[in-house]
Amino acid sequence: MMVASLTLLVGCGNNNAKKEKSDDKQEAKTEKQVLTVVESSELPTMDISKATDVVSFSAISNVMEGLYEFADDSTSQPALAKEVVEPTDDGKKYTIALKEDGKWSNGDPVTAKDFVYSWQRSADPKTASEYSHLFEGFKNYEDIKTGKKPATELGVKALDDYTIEIELDHPIPYLNSLLAKPTFYPQHQKTVEEKGDKYATNSDNLVYNGAFKLANWDGTNISWKYEKNENYRDAKNVKLDEVNVEVVKENGTSLNMFQADEVDVIQVKGEFAQQQAGNEDLVVREYPSSYYMQYNFDNKLAANKSFRQAVTYTVDSEQIVTNILGDGSKEIHGFVPTGIVNPKTGGDFAKDSGNLKETSSEKAKAAWETAKKELGNEKLEFTLLASDTDSAKKLAEYIQGTLEEGLPGLKVNVSTVPFANRLDKMSKGDFDIVLAGWAATFADPYDFLQLAKTGTVQNYGKWEDAEFTKLLDDSSTTYVNDVDKRWETLIAAHKRMMEELPYTPVYQSSESFLVKPHVKGLVYRSLGSPYYKNVSIEK
Incomplete structure (x- = not known):
């Protein structure tokens, strides 16, 4: 990669230390404004x-x-x-x-x-x-x-x-x-x-x-x-004049580039974010965003509700944000993250919904035993699809170990592919369970809930639930002019979604940048x- 050459600010004139101040001023005027960022x-x-x-x-x-x-x-x-x-x-x-x-x-x-x-x-x-x-x-x-x-x-x-x-x-x-x-x-x-x-x-x-x-x-x-x-x-x-973008998937590599003044902006995650906690260059972006596991209902194991419950009880959101991410991300208590408020009352939707996700090894084991009986197989297996970035790999490996330890007899394979390939596989339904995320595109709970609606393209797992769909439809038609009733209807849809678990929420994303x-x-x-x-x- 031609990294260093991307960061140069190109100027006019020579670099002779003895040049006149007027030349310095002229160079400042003509020097290109170049920003270098890492994706x-x-x-x-x-x-x-x-x-x-x-x-x-x-x-x-x-x-x-x-x-x-x-x-x-x-x-x-x-x-x-x-x-x-x-x-x-x-x-x-x-x-x-x-x-x-x-x-x-x-x-x-x-x-x-x-x-x-x-x-x-x-x-x-x-x-x-x-x-x-x-x-x-x-x-x-x-x-x-x-x-x-x-x-x-x-x-x-x-x-x-x-x-x-x-x-x-x-x-x-x-x-x-x-x-x-x-x-x-x-x-x-x-x-x-x-x-x-x-x-x-x-x-x-x-x-x-x-x-x-x-x-x-x-x-x-x-x-x-x-x-x-x-x-x-x-x-x-x-x-x-110019913004140079360089894709660097290894967080350690991008941090080295930042420290060597080769780039101006990078994102930091995990232990790298933790190490930069006191750095004045650190900027933390908090925003409504959920990271989750999405289940493919064409897969027999993923389609089993008891199995999905066992996974959800096992995945510890607090442990993940504390020990794996360290970038300001938060524990999540439902599929819809905090940060989306009622336009009338100012109440936060996630908080108004209540705690809809629980971590419990006891309940996880009970649900797992039920799943094995329902599926008629003591040894069960699936592949977890994820992007091939550093942070996604580490999270996938952590979930792999946590599930195999907490749910005896379960084998978890991890497949990491480039981001674009992961999107392509999701759109084609080519996965068992996938690690993915959604950031708010507009400030309304519907933005997140519609991901699980029958007929929505992003419902890649093809979950269908008539009760959930009706609640969403009512929120966007019948009660669209009644803020209170619409809010109540969306909360009911959120609770229904978390009862049936077409997704397991993993954490609420935040992002840490060095600028x-x-x-x-x-x-x-x-x-x-x-x-x-x-x-x-x-x-």
């Missing part, structure tokens, strides 16, 4: 309609721009929209005016039609977007999903070049938060159609409307760049990815 995994896709993971969303958030973006406090603020609007028609219509200075990197204007096209493409079943369910509640989406109507009938239209109208079947309380998410960014129709199957598979097969342009990405490599986009509408306020003091303006919010357009280097 733990490869970049799976740049297709807005198909992205589902944090690495892809981070890249898209920096080279594209939507109607809204997340403010530092994670509320929505205007980006390409002139303002954050309130709905009319009893919460079922939004009319959003666009700024008229948005441009694509090829010089074309960014118009309302680019948003309409993007959303129709994502909602179209032919695109096979795993996030198409985010359009639930948009007028005609249900008929589009089932093929009864074409995607062009989705409840969004361009009233003119710079005005978008959204029509809903029912109010969506969190729509303004959704509209800040990359899934709702625009796409340049001509580029999508001209590139065909090659669209968004590398940095050359895209156009960009954000602060940066992606460069040096061939679709599989472990380094890429964000280069300043001179056509960006607010380019004059973007300080960085060089000369990096200014880098904000880790509870929602969304950092925006490098707000960052500068001040040495």
